[in-house]
Amino acid sequence: xxxVLVSDKLSPTAVQIFKDRGVExxxxxxxxxxxxxxxxxxxxxxxxxxxxxxxVTEKLINAARxxxxxxxxxxxxxxxxxxxxxxxxxxxxxxxxxxSITTAEHAIALLFSLARQIPQANASTHAGKWEKNxxxxxxxxxxxxxxxxxxNIGSIVATRxxxxxxxxxxxxxxxxxxxxxxxxVEKVDLDDLFARSDFITLHTPLTDxxxxxxxxxxxxxxxxxxxxxxxxRGGLIVEADLVAALKSGKVAGAGVDVFEVxxxxxxxxxxxxxxxxxxxxGASTQEAQENVALQIAEQMSDYLIKGAVSNAINMPSITAExxxxxxxxxxxxxxLGAFVGQVTDDPIKEVEILFDGAxxxxxxxxxxxxxxxxxxxxxxxDVNMVSAPIMAKERGIIVAExxxxxxxxxxxxxxxxxxxxxxxxAIAGTCFSDxxxxxxxxxGINLDAEVGRHMxxxxxxxxxxxxxxxxxxxxxxxxxxxxxxLGRNRPGxxxxxxxxxxxxxxxxxxxxxxxxxSIDSAKRLQFDVGEA
Numbered sequence: 001x002x003x004v005l006v007s008d009k010l011s012p013t014a015v016q017i018f019k020d021r022g023v024e025x026x027x028x029x030x031x032x033x034x035x036x037x038x039x040x041x042x043x044x045x046x047x048x049x050x051x052x053x054x055x056v057t058e059k060l061i062n063a064a065r066x067x068x069x070x071x072x073x074x075x076x077x078x079x080x081x082x083x084x085x086x087x088x089x090x091x092x093x094x095x096x097x098x099x100s101i102t103t104a105e106h107a108i109a110l111l112f113s114l115a116r117q118i119p120q121a122n123a124s125t126h127a128g129k130w131e132k133n134x135x136x137x138x139x140x141x142x143x144x145x146x147x148x149x150x151x152n153i154g155s156i157v158a159t160r161x162x163x164x165x166x167x168x169x170x171x172x173x174x175x176x177x178x179x180x181x182x183x184x185v186e187k188v189d190l191d192d193l194f195a196r197s198d199f200i201t202l203h204t205p206l207t208d209x210x211x212x213x214x215x216x217x218x219x220x221x222x223x224x225x226x227x228x229x230x231x232x233r234g235g236l237i238v239e240a241d242l243v244a245a246l247k248s249g250k251v252a253g254a255g256v257d258v259f260e261v262x263x264x265x266x267x268x269x270x271x272x273x274x275x276x277x278x279x280x281x282g283a284s285t286q287e288a289q290e291n292v293a294l295q296i297a298e299q300m301s302d303y304l305i306k307g308a309v310s311n312a313i314n315m316p317s318i319t320a321e322x323x324x325x326x327x328x329x330x331x332x333x334x335x336l337g338a339f340v341g342q343v344t345d346d347p348i349k350e351v352e353i354l355f356d357g358a359x360x361x362x363x364x365x366x367x368x369x370x371x372x373x374x375x376x377x378x379x380x381x382d383v384n385m386v387s388a389p390i391m392a393k394e395r396g397i398i399v400a401e402x403x404x405x406x407x408x409x410x411x412x413x414x415x416x417x418x419x420x421x422x423x424x425x426a427i428a429g430t431c432f433s434d435x436x437x438x439x440x441x442x443x444g445i446n447l448d449a450e451v452g453r454h455m456x457x458x459x460x461x462x463x464x465x466x467x468x469x470x471x472x473x474x475x476x477x478x479x480x481x482x483x484x485x486l487g488r489n490r491p492g493x494x495x496x497x498x499x500x501x502x503x504x505x506x507x508x509x510x511x512x513x514x515x516x517x518s519i520d521s522a523k524r525l526q527f528d529v530g531e532a
């Protein structure tokens with residue numbers, strides 16, 4: 001039974017979900033605040049469920065010998081060292097949809113607060129003042145709202161703003177024209193958004209490209225009297241530049257829910273009359289907190305029990321529905337990679353993966369990750385689908401994907417081509433109705449070979465006597481042949497043989513076989529196909 005540690009506060013219902021799904025769970029909601037205590041316990045767990053209090057550092061990840069998945073109940077994963085987790089093959093999940101509505105509503109609330117100076121007027125009136133003329137607001141109807149980042153949360157803000165009769169501009173490199181039209185927004189570049197917006201709201205992740213996206217240079221391109229809202233990540237705005245613009249009047253007001261350093265008990269924005277600040281409340285509703293807790297419990301349980309991957313930061317998602325159909329082809333991609341990885345001694349420069357027919361409609365990102373894992377495993381034993389793409393990139397391997405919708409003998413197959421400085425190798429395979437992977441082409445030579453745990457691969461010139469030679473060698477050394485597949489490109493040309501064996505081919509006999517005048521090369525292969 002897999003074990004999960006919950007080191008931050010999660011609802012009792014979420015904890016019960018783990019138990020109901022067959023996952024053993026330890027609920028220690030204050031452990032995330034004690035780094036040393038968490039470090040001492042983490043080695044025993046397959047999963048770690050967190051919110052924002054737990055800091056998952058490289059040191060913690062290295063101590064987590066069994067850890068397979070980290071689940072963040074919420075959208076932000078700034079507190080997780082994702083590169084370190086990826087190198088260790090640990091999946092990092094979040095819940096990007098559970099608090100989308102709540103965060104979007106908070107942004108709209110800050111927009112209204114800025115437009116009508118509601119917090120300042122509230123404080124003044126509570127103090128017994130009647131400063132009606134002091135708090136002159138602006139209407140939002142007919143004003144232009146610029147949205148930076150039009151994903152889950154940004155798109156909800158857009159629909160709400162359109163409903164409020166605002167004109168909405170959106171900057172997002174991934175926003176398609178059709179999606180922009182569906183939302184009723186105008187897709188623009190960033191400088192155009194800065195120049196035309198009366199209000200600007202940020203809803204983009206914090207990355208190297210977006211860090212400091214609003215700084216002094218950006219503010220100089222904005223309208224005089226613009227109002228800025230940030231419910232995303234503090235690092236998106238250079239706070240010192242925003243403070244200067246608020247003091248000069250270039251920026252009329254700011255609504256800030258997130259800060260460069262949190263918890264923010266001191267900040268130059270605090271105490272400014274034209275600033276509304278809240279303590280990172282974007283996701284703080286009862287509905288959102290419950291939603292993200294339940295979602296992360298379900299996602300982690302589905303992965304640990306069924307192998308389904310949802311909302312992973314560092315691995316392609318595999319839904320519970322597609323997992324059964326995808327699983328045999330994941331194994332196929334892995335054994336294709338493993339074959340080439342075991343017969344290739346030179347450094348790999350390029351990998352091309354062709355998906356033909358039915359495989360072209362599948363989750364090919366997952367299949368690519370599996371192929372790379374099989375390819376690298378002969379050199380790095382503990383590589384998996386999470387760490388393989390990272391390792392391939394670190395080694396400078398160029399990975400290309402090709403899809404082809406072709407009807408032929410096979411409903412769908414995968415072809416893997418690998419290039420080194422010296423040669424190019426290619427292998428193709430498919431899965432039959434039994435779900436077992438089969439090799440169907442090696443070196444351009446067609447054959448039909450079942451994949452077994454122990455195999456022997458030989459190449460030779462096509463000539464009589466090879467079958468007898470291989471059978472005799474195996475028989476004399478007590479190696480039973482379960483299956484025997486042959487292929488050639490033409491009579492008298494190049495030929496290959498794949499023997500599926502009951503036991504590993506003896507190393508000393510392999511040397512003798514390689515020395516035989518009729519054999520060009522011989523390789524002992526091993527595949528993880530789930531046999532006893």
